[in-house]
Amino acid sequence: MHPAPSAFPRFDLSRLLRTVFAPRRAERIALLIDLPDPRRVRGFAFLDDPSLSVQRLAYEVFFEGLRHGVRDELGLAGGDLFAYAETGGSNLDLPCEAFDVSGNRLLFDRDLYPRFDLFLCFSRFSATAPLTAKAKAFGFRGATLHGLNRTILASGLSVDYEAVSRQAEILRSGLSGADRFRIDYRIEGVPLSLTLETAGAEAQKSHGLCRGEKPDIVNLPAGEVYFVPTGAEGAFPYRWEDGTIAIVEVFGGRARRARLLRGDPARVELYNRRLAEDPAAGEVGELGFGTQELPPAGADIQDEKILGTFHIATGRSDHLGGPLGPSAFRQPRNATHDDILFAPFQTPYVEAPQVRMERGAETRILLEEYRPGPYFRQLLGRRE
Incomplete structure (x- = not known):
């Protein structure tokens, strides 16, 4: 028998980030999501698509959580959300470009990887391999949370x-x-x-x-x-x-x-x-x-x-x-x-x-x- 989600402590974003990363004050954190059309991150238009449940949870739980207290509690900076085009396969290299919520086109290697210390990636397709390679090249840390759902929030992300x-x-x-x-x-x-x-x-x-x-x-x-x-x-x-x-x-x-x-x-x-x-x-x-x-x-x-x-x-x-x-x-x-x-x-x-x-x-x-x-x-x- 597997334990039920109700057997775990309540999900706590601050506790998760503190335990996993032990972040230093003023470290900059960014959130990445993949979308069929990454331009739909502009104005959070992707939230109108019910099929994008992973990305919605990234916004509701992590983006909003950082904005409303967790970022300041941990002494972090940033908390920005960026979108890139779906790769179409597990651990394929990411595209070179991403978009911010204002619709600006950015380059990962020029505008994102050198600018942030911590990345959280919420996606349909795993990005662990390409982000690991980029982390070594640019010196950042991060986590991949592909396939995120409410059961995972209530159990696998709520453990010690x-x-x-x-x-x-x-x-x-x-x-x-x-x-x-x-x-x-x-x-x-x-x-x-x-x-x-x-x-x-x-x-x-x-x-x-x-x-x-x-x-x-x-x-x-x-x-x-x-x-x-x-x-x-x-x-x-x-x-x-x-x-x-x-x-x-x-x-x-x-x-x-x-x-x-x-x-x-x-x-x-x-x-x-x-x-x-x-x-x-x-x-x-x-x-x-x-x-x-x-x-x-x-x-x-x-x-x-x-x-x-x-x-x-x-x-x-x-x-x-x-x-x-x-x-x-x-x-x-x-x-x-x-x-x-x-x-x-x-x-x-x-x-x-x-x-x-x-x-x-x-x-x-x-x-x-x-x-x-x-x-x-x-x-x-x-x-x-």
């Missing part, structure tokens, strides 16, 4: 991020040094397995704290331990939004081809054509485990942080410390980072009997059917 960080560190330390991970799947009676090599690497964590002067971008909600695999072999199930399901074959560290299980063959053919034309799009660039007890929110930015879930990702990995940035792709539109989440509330058609870690001579069971297995329970001090 000091506690989130501590729990993520426990699991990070417990997984560090792993040689490989093995995932067992079963879908419609078909057993599959995927092996991800990690070559003894230190695990990394997404824990929500972004303090000090070091440039960085965090996901909010946070709560994840992850690796950038050095190799991958096997297969995994993949589902498109229309319900088409395929089995994706992996070797040499990359997804190579999908086999239709049921649904629309055209979907699978298009996917296979993309892999053939731009092989980097199939690179297995992440293995991640959720570390928090949260309710499902219907948005991967929170759902992949839930303890018991796990995800892999294909494509871009430079924002995670991996080798693949936009230049590795033959077509710029393919330079995405695409998370593939496995969770009982999102992929009930996929059984996940076990996820195991191998380190030296030891094999540890991490998860069993989307529940913490013996090793995770040991690390977290649980008996169940």
Whole structure:
């Protein structure tokens, strides 16, 4: 059972910003949103479109919250809102231009990145990878909150991020040094397995704290331990939004081809054509485990942080410390980072009997059917 949103403290913007950023007085903060037509930020015209719920929450909760007390309470400056054009894909580079609420056209590299110390980005498509690259170049900090909704506000953004960080560190330390991970799947009676090599690497964590002067971008909600695999072999199930399901074959560290299980063959053919034309799009660039007890929110930015879930990702990995940035792709539109989440509330058609870690001579069971297995329970001090 997942906790209900009502089990969490009331959302407090001041507490969230203070805990995550520990902002210094007079630091300048800016809010970014993506829009199909970014010019509609002028006069807040986008608020007339009910489909733009993420952007509306950015305005109502964060923009208005900063204006009406939180900015002054924390000693911050700015609080401006800017819009850019939707990128059309997860973690694609942002356009060069943005617009302010007066309708002025601005350039990110000239007018925004050098001017602000903190950025909060609310969007349909994740901007974590491109903002991470720009943070390193311009020296700012920030957070991406793509897919924000009211469940996330009431739960994943209302937690104590000091506690989130501590729990993520426990699991990070417990997984560090792993040689490989093995995932067992079963879908419609078909057993599959995927092996991800990690070559003894230190695990990394997404824990929500972004303090000090070091440039960085965090996901909010946070709560994840992850690796950038050095190799991958096997297969995994993949589902498109229309319900088409395929089995994706992996070797040499990359997804190579999908086999239709049921649904629309055209979907699978298009996917296979993309892999053939731009092989980097199939690179297995992440293995991640959720570390928090949260309710499902219907948005991967929170759902992949839930303890018991796990995800892999294909494509871009430079924002995670991996080798693949936009230049590795033959077509710029393919330079995405695409998370593939496995969770009982999102992929009930996929059984996940076990996820195991191998380190030296030891094999540890991490998860069993989307529940913490013996090793995770040991690390977290649980008996169940």
